Structures are given as structure tokens and as C-alpha cells.
Amino acid sequence: MTLEATKKAKRHAVPLGAFGSLIALGLVLTVWGPELFTSETGPHGGFDPIARFLLAVAVIVLVCHLIAALLGKFGQPPVVGEILGGLVLGPSVFGALWPSGRAWLFPAEVLSTLQVTAQLGLVTFMFLLGCELRLDEVRRHQKTVWITVAGSMGLPFVxxxxxxxxxxxxxxxxxxxxxxxxxxxxxxxxxxxxxxxxRILVDLRLDDTVIGRLALTCAAVGDGAAWAALTVLLALTGLSGSGSVEAVVGMAAAFILVTVLCVRPALAAVVRRCERTPAGEQLLLPVLAAGAIGFASLSQVIGLHPVIGAFLFGVVVPRDSLAVERISKQLQGFAVTILLPLFFAGVGLSTSLGLLSGVGPWLLFLGLLLVASVVKFVGAGGGAKLAGMSTKDSLRIGTLMNCRGVTELVIATIGLQYKLVNDLGFTILVLIALITTAVTGPLMQLLNRRESSR
Known part of the structure; x- marks a missing residue:
């Protein structure tokens, strides 16, 4: 396909997709209209549960990606639109405007299946995140990285x-x-x-700059530290698993040691062997996918969250393999396009802006948003300044490190699942993730414009 043909295909993809979705929606309304708009069973004997689940998936994927495409025209990364898509389908928008329609599209059995399917997307995403955890830059800028990470995590944590x-x-x-x-x-x-x-650094063309690489390195170190801390927290509190706290801690420590000392070299050998032939390279995809899912299952059995096992398996995957990079892109395409929006929808269906009714909850939300943004900015930017960076670059580091995105949603979901926070706390964390992610790009553009105008 020529470049011009590719451009035309991209221009017509959304209109054609929207047109096809409208036709499908028209058929649904024609056949199951009585059941959808009233509580009566339609002439076709009700909607098959599998058909309703598949329709719910289609609606979620379409809504999330349409909103992401719309916000992309304003310079927002896709995740902002996808998170908003989940909120739109939740009780705050869809449920408020059309309660019976939301109840029909997302009954209890569909929600249950969506949550299980979303876990698969989340596990895949965390595996890919572990694969992207590259710490090569740490050796080059040790002082700057460690001081910046200490400020960007220590101050907000306190x-x-x-x-x-x-x-x-x-x-x-x-x-x-x-x-x-x-x-x-x-x-x-x-x-x-x-x-x-x-993704934001790529959009701003900062991914191959000193600032971009340093921000990514600090974020990688911070993410690794955060998941390690969460692992310790879940193990010490015995939040999941049926064994005692001591047993969970012991099994978690053994799990990590075996992974690093045994699984890592064995996996490197398997990757080298599979890379030698095309048939072996084709086998590598199911091997890595099964490994990530198996590690997630084992992590759950031990008493940790499944995402920790998937992330750990991704961390020990070899970094210098072109085959692994190609496989990661293949998994990323399906996981990000289909499975991850199901997770966003689950977040949106659990988020209710109605919980912010009243002066107290709104003041609490605004206060937490202010604390989260200012303290993170001061901690990261101040750490970079203390490490010897210029004021201009310190401001940029502080702005970039404020991006919380999907990782914050995963953390918030774990907190709600284990009842560490209530529904209001979960809603506030989701909104903080959405707002801090949405403002990162525009603030960086503002800083760049101010610098270029001087």
C-alpha cells in the first residue's frame, strides 16, 4: 500500500467504523428494542448472554477509542480518552442519562465476565511494562537519577x-x-x-533527548520501587492468600529469588534457542504469553496480586532480543486495543462522581489533587535541581514526573479490591490520575514555548 493510500485509509477509518457501528446498533434496536427500552421480553425471547457480553465489549472498545481519537486532536495521549470512555460508560454519565440502558447493557453476569476478561488485559499490560523497564541510563546518571527518584517518590509518599x-x-x-x-x-x-x-515524550519529540531519557529512567526506577513496595505491603498485611503473613512473606521472597536466579537464565537460553529458526520464533510468543499468565496465577496463589507476577516475569525477559521486541509489539497491539479498554471500562463502572456531592468531598478531592500535583512537582523538580540540573530542566522533570496514567489506575483498583480505600477514595484516585495525565502534555508545551520565546 502506498503512503497516499495509507493516509486515505486512516482518514476514512473512523467514519466507516462509526457507520458500521450505527448499522449494528440499528439492528440491535430493531430486534431487541422492547427488551432494551422496557422491562418486557422481546419477540425473540430475550438477548443471549454471550451476545450481550460481545455487544458490551464492542460498545466499550468503540466508545474508548472514539473519545481517544477525538482528544488526540487536542494533543492528549490515547489513555486519557480511554479512561474518559470508561467514565462515560459508568454510573456518572451513561447511568445518569439512561439508567435502564446501562442496566440492560451491563447486567451483573456481563460485569462479572468483563472483570475477568479485563484481568487478562491487565496481566498482559503489566508484563509489557516489565519488559519496558530498562535501567541502562542509571549507570550514566546515577546521582541525578537517584536524587530525582528520591524526591519524586519520597515527598509525595510522606x-x-x-x-x-x-x-x-x-x-x-x-x-x-x-x-x-x-x-x-x-x-x-x-x-x-x-x-x-x-507516549507523551514521543508526541513532544523529547524521547531521544537528555531530558526525555532521564525522565523515563526516573519513572522506570520509581515504578520498580513502587511495585516492590506494594509487594511487601501485600505480603506483610496478608491481604490476599489463605496462609499466614509469615508464609506469604516467605513464599514471596522465594518466588522472587527463584525468578531472578533460575527463571531469568533459563528464559535467556530459551529465547536464544527460539531465535535460531522461524519456527522457533513463532513458538516464542505462546511461551512468553503463557509464562506471564502462569506467573500471574502463581502470584495470586502465593498471596500477591496477579499483576505483580506478570510484571516480575516481564522484568526478567531478555532485553537484547529483536524477536522479543517484535513479540512485545504484537501483544501490545491486541492488549492496548481490545483488552485494556475493558479494564478502563471496569474502572469507570466502579467510579461514581455522585460520591463527590457535598462540600466536604469536593474540598477533599481538590485538596488531594493540589497536594498530589504540587508535592510531586516540587519533589521531582527539587531533586533534579539538587542533583545539579538547570532550573529550566528541573521544571521539565517536575512536570513530566507528575504523569500518573494507567499505573495509578492499577494501584487504585488494587486498593479498592482489597478494601484499603472506599469508593470515594477510589474515585478521587481515578480523577487525580486522569487530570494529572491530561495536563502533562499542555504544561510541557507551555514550558517549551516560554523557553523558545526568550
Missing amino acids: AGVGVALAAEGMLAGRFGSTTAYALFFGLAMAITALPVLA
């Missing part, structure tokens, strides 16, 4: 713990441990989203 303790009555879940809740909230305030930050 502030998050303080705010969590002050607002425990409004944000804490039913788990019952104040320490676990406060530590978790501090961790949620300290996170930076590595994959979304990488």
Missing part, C-alpha cells in the same frame, strides 16, 4: 500518608488496618506512569 491519616474517616476502606491504608495511599500519591510518559 504527604500522601499525612493526608490519608487526616482524612481516614472519609477515604479508608473496610480492611481495618490504619497503617496499611496510610502506606497504600502514600504509595498511590508517589506513582508515575512509565508507558504513558513514554
